[in-house]
C-alpha cells in the first residue's frame with residue numbers, strides 16, 4: 127500500500143528520519159513503526175517489516191510529541207482570545223501533542239465539572255491531549271482550598287492559582303501537603319505582589335529610563351524561596367512556573383542539590399529576550415514575569431542546559447489585537463508561544479551552543495511528561511504514538527497571519543527563526559501538517 | 563532646518579544643536595513678549611489640537627497661549643470633557659485625529675510612550691506634553707533656557723534634581739538635555755523615589771541632601787506627587803520636609819549664585835518652604851514665561867517657520 131496524507135492508515139512506517147529521544151539525536155537515519163495509535167517499534171536503518179505503507183521522512187528529525195506544562199486556552203470566558211479548539215490547533219502546529227492548561231479562566235477551573243468540561247472540549251477538538259490543572263482556591267481568590275481529590279479523579283494533573291500568586295503561606299503549605307497525597311504537584315506562580323506593586327516591566331535600567339513602574343526580581347525570588355521552604359517542610363512536589371531570574375535558578379539549584387522535590391520550567395521568551403526589548407513600548411514584550419536582564423536570560427538558559435530547570439513551557443497567553451493596542455502600562459500581560467517555541471529553542475539555545483538538539487527536545491517532551499506523569503512525550507515501544515517531524519535547519523519568518531492561534535500577540539513577530547515543524551501526530555493520527 | 567524630525571517627543575531624541583537652536587528661537591520670542599502686539603501670525607489657518615488625557619492646567623494653558631500668539635486655530639480635548647474614554651485605545655484616538663486633518667497635536671498622556679506611538683501613526687507633527695513618567699521635553703527645554711539665562715554655557719555646571727525622580731518625566735527630560743549640554747546632573751531624594759537604574763544614564767545619585775547641593779549651581783526641586791505614593795514609600799510630608807525640603811537653611815549653604823527652580827505646582831512646605839518659594843533665589847516665574855516662549859519656538863519651527871524671519875534676539 128502507498129502512503130497517503132489524505133487517509134492515514136492505522137498501521138504505518140515513518141522512514142528515513144533521525145530519531146531524537148532520551149536526550150540524543152540519532153546520527154544514523156532510522157524508522158518508526160506505528161500500529162493502532164501506539165509505537166510498535168523503532169530503530170536505525172531500514173525497517174524489516176514489509177507491505178506496510180511508509181511515510182518518507184526525507185531526513186527530518188522525528189521527536190516525541192512536545193509537551194507544554196503551561197498554556198492559557200482562555201475557555202471558558204474569553205473565547206475571543208482562544209478556545210480549546212483554536213489552542214489545540216496552535217499546539218499541533220507547534221509540534222505539541224499534550225498541554226497542561228492553567229485554571230485562570232472566567233469562571234476559574236475550580237471544580238470537577240470544569241475539569242471534565244475541558245477534557246471533553248479537548249477530545250472534541252481532537253488535536254492535542256488536554257490536561258487541566260485546577261485552581262488551588264475557589265475562584266482563585268486565595269481563600270481556602272478547592273476539592274483537590276475530586277478534581278484529581280476527574281483528570282486534574284496539578285493545582286495552581288496561576289495568573290495570581292498564592293499570597294497566604296498557610297494556604298500554600300496546606301495545598302502542598304494535600305496535593306502530595308494525591309500524587310500531583312502544586313505549581314507556583316511565584317510573585318510577591320506587595321513587592322511587584324503596579325510594575326509592568328522588569329525593574330532596572332530600562333524601566334528607569336522609560337519611566338515605567340518596575341517589577342523587582344526580589345518579588346519573584348522571595349516568593350520562590352518561601353514556596354521551596356514550604357515544600358521542604360511538607361516533603362511535597364513543588365513545580366515552579368516560568369522562572370525568570372538568576373536568583374530563582376540559584377534557589378532551585380540549591381534545593382535540588384539538597385534532594386528536595388522541586389521541578390521548574392522556563393519560557394522561551396525568558397531564555398531568549400531581555401528587558402531592552404521594551405524600549406519601543408510595544409506591549410508584545412509585556413509579560414509576567416517580565417523580560418529581565420541579560421544575566422538572567424543567560425542564567426535561565428544555563429539552568430535549562432544543566433538540568434536545574436527541567437523543562438521549557440510556553441506560558442502561551444493569547445490576547446486580542448485590541449487589548450495589545452493599549453499603551454504598554456495599560457495592556458494585559460502575556461504573549462503566545464506554542465507555535466514559536468521549537469524555533470526559538472533551536473535558534474536561541476541549540477544554534478548558540480547552549481545545548482544540543484537532543485537536550486532541547488528532552489526539555490520540551492520527555493521531561494515535562496515525566497515530571498507531571500503524563501502519557502505521551504516518549505518515543506519507545508508501546509508508548510502512545512505522539513510524535514513530531516521537524517526540520518531543525520529550516521528558516522521561517524514569524525508573521526501575524528501565519529498563526530493557528532486565535533491571537534497573534536507573539537514577541538517574535540518579524541523575526542526569523544530556525545527550525546520548523548513539518549507534521550505532528552497524536553496517537554498515530556495526523557494533527558498538523560505544514561504546507562511545504 | 564533647526565529640528566530634524568517632524569515631532570518633538572523627548573530630549574533624548576534631540577541633539578545639543580537642536581536644543582540650542584530651539585532655545586535661540588525661544589529667546590527671540592521672549593523678546594516679543596515685551597512689545598505691545600505679541601502675536602506672530604505664522605499659524606494662521608492651521609489647526610492645533612491640545613489633547614490632554616491627563617489633567618494639567620499649567621502646561622495646557624502655556625501651550626494654548628503659545629498657540630494663540632502664533633494665531634493658530636485651537637481645539638482642546640481633555641479626558642474629562644471629551645468622549646475619548648479610558649476604554650478607547652490610543653489607536654482609535656489616533657484614527658479619529660488623523661481623520662480630522664489637523665496640523666499639529668499636543669499630547670499629554672498618563673502612559674509612557676503614548677506620544678511616540680501617535681507620532682509613528684500620524685502624519686502631523688506631535689509635541690509630547692508629558693507621557694507618564696517618561697519625558698516632558700518642553701519642561702526640560704524651559705528649565706534649560708532658564709538655567710542658560712543665568713549661567714550661559716552649562717558645561718561643567720552642577721544641577722541637582724531633588725525629589726520624586728521615579729515618577730518624574732521632568733527629571734528624565736532634564737537629565738537627557740543637561741547631559742547633552744555638558745552639565746553635571748545629580749539626583750537626590752529618598753531611596754524609594756530614586757531608581758538606581760538611572761545611574762547608567764550618566765548621573766550621580768546622592769541620598770544626602772546636604773552633600774547633593776553642596777556645590778550645586780542649580781536646584782531643580784520636583785513636586786512630590788502625593789497622589790502617586792502609597793504611605794509605604796515614604797513616611798510622610800513632615801519627615802520629607804525635614805530631610806529633603808528646600809528650606810532657608812539649605813539655601814543659606816548654597817553657592818551665592820545658585821538658583822532654585824520648581825516646575826510647579828508647588829506643595830509649599832513639603833518639597834520647598836514658602837520662604838524659599840518666594841525668596842530671592844527662585845526663578846519660578848522666569849520658568850513660566852520661558853515655557854510659553856519655548857512652546858512657541860517648537861510650534862513655529864515644526865510648522866516650517868523661518869528662523870531668520872524673526873530678526874535678532
Ligand SMILES: [Zn+2]
Pocket residue numbers: 288289290315367368414
Ligand atoms: Zn503565571
